[in-house]
Amino acid sequence: MAEHVGAGLTQHINLAKILETEDYSLENIEAVALSLGGRAGADYFLSKRFPELGGRTPVEAIEEGDGERALGLLINY
Numbered sequence: 001m002a003e004h005v006g007a008g009l010t011q012h013i014n015l016a017k018i019l020e021t022e023d024y025s026l027e028n029i030e031a032v033a034l035s036l037g038g039r040a041g042a043d044y045f046l047s048k049r050f051p052e053l054g055g056r057t058p059v060e061a062i063e064e065g066d067g068e069r070a071l072g073l074l075i076n077y
Contacts, residue, residue: 022068028071032071036074052069052073
């Protein structure tokens with residue numbers, strides 16, 4: 001859920017709801033990454049290969065059904 005504030009855009013993320021519903025979609029994980037690191041940080045995180053994900057990027061991990069691990073890595077990153 002995004003809310004417009006003035007001329008800017010602020011992401012409103014409900015991490016507890018994502019964890020509760022187990023909706024580890026790329027859209028949700030990208031929203032969390034944006035809220036934590038802005039556009040540059042999110043882009044960097046989503047495109048970086050991590051040993052913790054078997055050498056995959058978070059996007060590749062999510063596409064292969066491993067979104068929970070990608071979100072856990074993001075939270076601890």
